[in-house]
Amino acid sequence: MKLFLIAGEASGDKLGAALMAGLKSLSPEVEFHGIGGPLMEAEGLTSLFAMEELSVMGLMEVLPKYRHLKRRIAETAEAVTRLAPDALITIDSPDFCLRVARLARAAQPDLRTIHYVAPSVWAWRPGRAAKMAEVIDHVLALFPFEPPYMEAAGMSCDFVGHPVVAEPRASDEDASAFRSAHQIAPDQPLVVCLPGSRAGEVKRLAPRFDEALMRLRDREPGLRVVLPTVRGVSDMVREMSARWPVPPIVVEDPAAKRAAFAAADLALAASGTVSLELAAARTPMIIAYDANFLTWHIASRMLRIDTVTLVNLVSETRAVPEYLGPRCRPGLIASAMLELLEHDDLRQQQLVAMELTMQRLGEGGEDPGLRAARSVLSVLDAPRNAR
16 A cells, blocks of 8 residues: 655644554555655655745745745655555645645546645635545544534545644653753743744744743743754754843753653743643643734634634633734733743633643544544545545
């Protein structure tokens, strides 16, 4: 069995790796081809080109790279056609992935297509599901409320759970060891700062997060900061803290990142999947995000929901504060972080919401990567005209 997988960013790389591990356990003869990051490469994928080339978000951010991305779309579709895989599995990054799927399906009409991560039609652009159904047969959904939206558009869909619920977690001992290793006292405030995994995000958010943390340090002189980072933006993240009197702790190792989450009193994070990683670690958080003015103006007018934070959405609460667009300002963010440090009731509200979120995403059940693998194999076993 040959599968062609495409992931375009760090969160997709994580999903792809878990799916690959599940597929290998159920069908050891499987071959993997396509595009992915270090986690998928560790599972046996040789990437067609560096995944980071695709980690672009927002209208104004994409425009300068449009020609290059268009070439990569054509190149990838040609690679799918040459391979003639049993299925094309695209993972999130719909602007790239669905264009590849359209070209590949045009060249090979009977190609099975599976998309991992349902489009957020409950949040904005509801017509995307119908458009996706033109080139996608089956969807692997991360959230339990998504299958009806996909099925209504004409695709089959399985809720497979979110892989965050099955990822390793740091223990209390790991958290204490992290503090001890970096000479941070048990009662000393520790903040995890996560300005994003895409270069454009880090470039835009890092100066604001930097300023917010400097303001918080004025109120909490003993403050220590951890900066977890990923391949592709690590240099930018390190530059963010060049002027700090006390250098932050920069970590790239996943185990160190997990220990930092467990050891931290709170996190300041860009909007995205990382909010679920923090929820899994039960780390209270402030979410902040901004985009290019035009991108933000268009996106904000299209939103159909009043929160973009996944913990708030899945738990059906609004426990996690957000500072988005015009409100993504250092003064507001610093005040929110201080309030969260000083008020146990706010922290407790978040912890309750995080517990509910993890429960609804499948915590304690079968590994989501294995559930996703079973779903993929069920599609491959079904007659080709079955939907």
